[in-house]
Amino acid sequence: MSHHSAAELDGLTEVRASAIHVAVPPGRQIAVSKHERGVGAPFVAVHRSARLTVARHPARLPPRTRVEETVLDLVQASAGFDEALSWLVSACARRRVTPVALQAAIQARPRMRWRAALAGALDDIGSGIHSVLEYRYARAVERPHGIPAARRQARMPRGSRSQYLDNLYEDFGVAVELDGRAAHRAEDRWADTRRDNFLASAGVVTLRYGWADVTERPCQVAAEVGRVLRECGWTGTVSRCGPACGC
Secondary structure, eight states, X not given: OOHHHXXXXXXXXXXXXXXXXXXXXXXXXXXXXXXXXXXXXXXEEXXXXXTHHHXXXXXXXXXXXXXXXXXXXXXXXXXXXXXXXXXXXXXXXTTSSOHHHHHHHXXXXXXXTTHHHHHHHHHHHHTTOOSXXXXXXXXXXXXXXXXXXXXXXXXEEETTEEEEEEEEEGGGXXXXXXEOOSSOOHHHHHHHHHHHHHHHHTTOEEXXXXXXHHHHOHXXXXXXXXXXXXXXXXXXXXXXXXXXXXX
16 A cells, blocks of 8 residues: 555545555556456556565555655655645644654655755754644744744643644744634634633733735734734844845
């Protein structure tokens, strides 16, 4: 098993693939029985891999590729960088693999799409980034505008439970929450309101941004975050990221 089929087996996704994905060595002949060619038989996607001897997991059954190899196979098959990055982020957030193991697997491959960008993203994932939107916030809002680095996935006690904040500027009592959902159910909006109310009672100012804010208006977001940070004690200054920066 490889690609989406291996990903399903190892809990990297809950989405059922439309085909069974298998990997075979180059030159191996595939024989399909008459029964397997019948109406209603599952479609089998065959991937030829010269790395199968090192990519195969030594013990798990049914036989499958190692988790880090599965993730990188899916990265290679992605339509764009965001989709590729989402596989890395999801695998690490689910604790199925570590950024260190993925870094080593990337280096071991002679050919790898987006090699440098993915290697850099893994450094951010290691710091606690759990979504593509959080990655874009760090790369498009914080760093190019000189905003101090937030603590990612910061744990905050809430009664007998804990909640985790996407970005917490702990020294200044400011949190930035990011939401990539296109639509919000009423119960989700209420949960966000209760969360923000709790943070306010704990002395934390909460700013919320969505996908369009971070990807289309990063300079304006940086200006607003910087202004709130300064009101809460930050002595730095938001930097212009370029000649056309609107911050």
